[in-house]
Amino acid sequence: MTTPDFARLGVPPVLISALAPRGIVEPTPIQAATLPDSLSGRDVLGRGRTGSGKTYAFLLPLVARLIAQPRRRVARRPRSLILAPTRELASQLADSLQPLEAATDLRSTVVFGGVGQNPQVKALAGGIDVLVACPGRLLDLMNQGHVDLGAVEITVIDEADHMADMGFLPMVRKILAKTPPKGQRMLFSATLDSGVNKLVKEFLHEPVTHSADPATSAVGTMEHHVLEVSPATRFDVLRDLAAAPGRTIMFTRTKYGAKNLARKLSARGVDAVDLHGNLSQNARTRNLEAFGSGTATTMVCTDIAARGIHVDEVALVVHADPPVEHKAYLHRSGRTARAGESGTVITVQIPEQKRDVSDLMRKAGIRPTHHASVTATSPVLVELAPGERVETHEPRQPEPPVDQARLNGERGGGRGRGGRGGRPAGQGRGDGGASRGEGQGSRGGRRGGQDGQSGRREQVGAGSGSRSGGRGRSGQGRSGGRQGGSSTTYSTSSGERGSGGLASFSSGRGR
Template identity: 40%
Template sequence: MPFSTLGLRAELCRAVSAHGYDAPTPIQQQAIPVILAGKDVLAAAQTGTGKTAGFALPMLQRLAASEQPARPKSVRALVLTPTRELAAQVGQNVKDYGSGLRLRSAVIFGGVGINPQTNALARGLDVLVATPGRLLDHLQQGNCVLDRVEILVLDEADRMLDMGFIRDIRRILALLPKQRQTLLFSATFSSDIRSLASQFLHQPVEIDVSPRNSTVSQITQVAYAVDKGRKRELLSWLVGSNNWQQVLVFARTKHGANRLAEQLDSDGLKSAAIHGNKSQGARTRALEGFKNGDVRVLVATDIAARGIDIDQLPLVVNHDLPDVPHDYVHRIGRTGRAGRDGQAISLVAPDEIGLLRSIERLVNQRISPQVLPGYEPSPHAVQAQPDSRPPMRGRPQQGAGRRPGGPSRSAPRGGRG
């Protein structure tokens, strides 16, 4: 099924084709005709299903069909996202898909200078992609008005609720006209999401392409049992021995992400950390370095990773298991995107077995920790299944990760990353 069969105009079909997409994904097949018809949408779609194009393409077409240009300081379509990285990614997609249309778009988020954003808002925008906090700053300063918004998109609404943005969202929505089209996208239809939808959506069409609490079927999930103090050592060896060139690693804390990136860098693996305490410039540089291959290992916290959108990311590693099982689903959804195969590896310390069991119940899948020779956890600390096969192919390369069982000379053997 080509995109043209969904009712999209030629300019949009050419744009998606230019970016390598020939056929729509299930979320796009279901959402695009409904949005083109002007109906509200409540959609459950996991990361990597193509949901951004699912709302951006019909949104751009509806805006282009109108003969009413954006007035100074006004906004015609507003897309709210939970993080800066996701806002930047969505904004770039809107720009790419709308390259053949005469529409103005901009992205605003915190951590960068406000003056260029103010100038963009002053001209008026057809599409504004924003994080809630920075948008409220501009609204309070009178830099923009929202009384002419025709389309509102709440992207990754579940994460915005998790991050405590509900009050900001309510303040923003109170400034929008009641007569509008509202599109809400979430990973799952939780009770909180349904409650939010009942308040802000009008007779929405429900679209669910993600079975509740399931993980993407193309992702192979593996767990290795290891003492907490040897996690970084094992991670370094895995990366080096397999010659992995692009690895996204999740750490539980900002400090832990910094420390782990520094230690891996000392092991000869070019690494960088990305989290909320980093400046926006540092986060952008780290992400770009990871995408272009200059950075081999990117260590991220859950919030910072929400905007990482790499179509062919082959591997995700949980250095620390998340405290909230749903975050595991979000994490591993960074790989196995757009129908491609992916792998998710979790390093499980003895005190994290309870977290692993909660994850198993959520995803309805057994993920029994294996033991790698040379990295056996302390006796009786964890019930793991020995791996009798050679766990990995290849050998560690000089300066690119350590062999199992050997002490590190380049970095301290610490606790949790």
């Protein structure tokens, strides 16, 4: 059976023409399944994996409805609403809407937190047809009187299960309660768990349910591998995979881990960027654009990027930290093998994670290929990520050895802030450039605190793999967690205040 084209599904010609330059000429299965009902005004519940074409499955009927019944724009009263769980997804939805908007003379705006609200308020006051929003900022603007949802004719909830995972459902309920009860509503999700089902029963009216793929179909065109590594070789294995040609996404469990792994990879010649909740919106946008354009070949991120981030041609997904839940594994892995392409998914585990990873794979319905005792020189790495490993710039050279005798002679009168207790300048947070004058001593010298106290503290720091020395003012100085003396810690310095002057990544167990 052949898939009907957009015209036979009822999509207006002006919208078909708008998508053609983007190479979108044939509907995907989720689009072919849902468009007849959504274009007719029915409430729709659609399940399809990320990358299946869900975005245009709701954008096409939304725009078609607005142009079929033109209305004058009214300040602060949008005609349609699209809710998205993350800033990145909201921005990408707005980008996907742009060709349809340009072809039909519609006007839209995007609202989310992390940036100033004044431009958003100004756009709303000018009158818009389509509002793309994250729940938190939208509720805030509603409470301030900048948005009135009383004129919304069609509402879309994208990545509904991710909304549930992030705890947004109470906000979503408050927002939907302010939209007209007779408006059309569409909900799209990769999975339909109990939280999403409650939302469906409360706000959708006799929805037509379409499931274009089984819940685990996101892994159908992928190869899955588990590499068992030792804590001492873990980073070198990750570095080798990241240095392979093509785009690679690496996932960590924590924001701290993502930031420091990206910085360590960069110090070792890999063009890497990070993406996590601690970044400003401008930094998140800049890093995602660098990865999408190919300026950066590796993106290290937390689960914030596991859903709704659409970057084509990602050849390799690496779980640097195995996720806790099998749903997170599936959504992370869905960053590769998109639009019919193939992809490779690698989970890196240390021996103590073996049981957890085994349970994770069983729940996800995955039977991966296991590889034991993998090191950076193992042939399997080239088999899984083929190509010459390229260093884009010279790796950072190690710091020269400290002349302890010279430093001891200079203690006592300096202004250096390298750390408390007589610690030499340059061993506090950040490198030597973070202190006020290398070799000018430290606060401990002024107190008469001398080599004995300094030596004791330095030994404690070296033995615990700890916080890189006192409370110096440049950077945040955590050098890899609290693993103990057996962990291996890699670090690179940055003079950027407040952003992690000593960036590090520990090959031991993460925090």
